[in-house]
Amino acid sequence: MASVAKAVIPAAGRGTRSLPASKVVPKELLPVIDKPAIQYVVEEAVAAGLGDVALIVSPSKASIAAHFEKNVALEEHLEAKGAEVLLDSVRAAASLASFTEVVQDEPRGLGNAVACAEDFVAGEAFAVMLADDLVDERDRVLDAMIAIHETTGGSVVLLLEVTPERVGSYGSVDPLPVAPNLFDGVGAVPAGAEVVRVARAIEKPAPGEEYSNFAIVGRYVFTPAVFDALRNTTPGRGGEIQLTDAVAALAEVPASEGGGVYGLVFRGRRYDTGDVLDYLKATVQIAAARPDLGSDFTAWLRTFIAEGGRE
Secondary structure, three states, X not given: OOOOOEEEEEEOOOOHHHOOOOOOOOHHHOEEOOEEHHHHHHHHHHHOOOOEEEEEEOOOOHHHHHHOOOOHHHHHHHHXXXXXXXXXXXXXXXXXXXXXXXEOOOOOOHHHHHHOOHHHHOOOOEEEEOOOEEEOHHHOOHHHHHHHHHHHOOEEEEEEEOOXXXXXXXXXXXXXXXXXXXXXXXXXXXXXXOEEEEEEEEEOOOOOOOOOOEEEEEEEEEOXXXXXXXXXXXXXXXXXXXXXXXXXXXXXXXXXXXXXXXEEEOOXXXXXXXXXHHHHHHHHHHHHHOOOOHHHHHHHHHHHHHOOOOO
């Protein structure tokens, strides 16, 4: 049995990047084709064996938890109509995992959102998955991240190599090499996987302050030691508790105390659905890969592009 069975999905932010669409509807519920973005994230967690999910929401975002609850009236309506495909899709969302709703009273940063899950985690290692950060199902990473945690005993972050111009929008890490044979025989870690040890981390560095172009993106596996790190983290940029600051602190904690941080470099397909352009890319690429839509959609798309983007 894997050492990680719980996932924490922070979804309490204000969603300002998605305004005006997110004024009433939480950005995590904005659809990517016919499913809300957060459902893709939950499905990714379940595919990696994480069937116990905490949704960190604000008081105004009860609709996020409601999406994953049973809707008897709707199911009865669809059943009466004989709409079996739609009925199955509605039931699937409610039966994906065991859900716990945790309310973050006010958005005080990603670190504070994770700290709200301490009782839910109950002293176990766990994953943190950002609700507006989609990893294509063809490029699964959680299995490898969990295996790295199990091999090293440390926490693990997902790293993306970005351009110098973009690193200031992320948390930048100082990567150190690991022993070349450290993960030999660890089946969930692909041969040739790029794994580094994180020596330092800094949130949204100013030009010249970055440690490297390796940026932390929305997947983490933490030991419970992260909660002590969060308790000792002072508010950073914007007066918020930054999760990257806790990662930096964990990097200095001895392994015997649950410390140490490793990074898995990601080279696959990943979409930040809080960004309008990335949201559009996610919709197009995921639709093109779907068996029920891909053929007709890509045929139309080719025609649309060939005609210069005119209907």
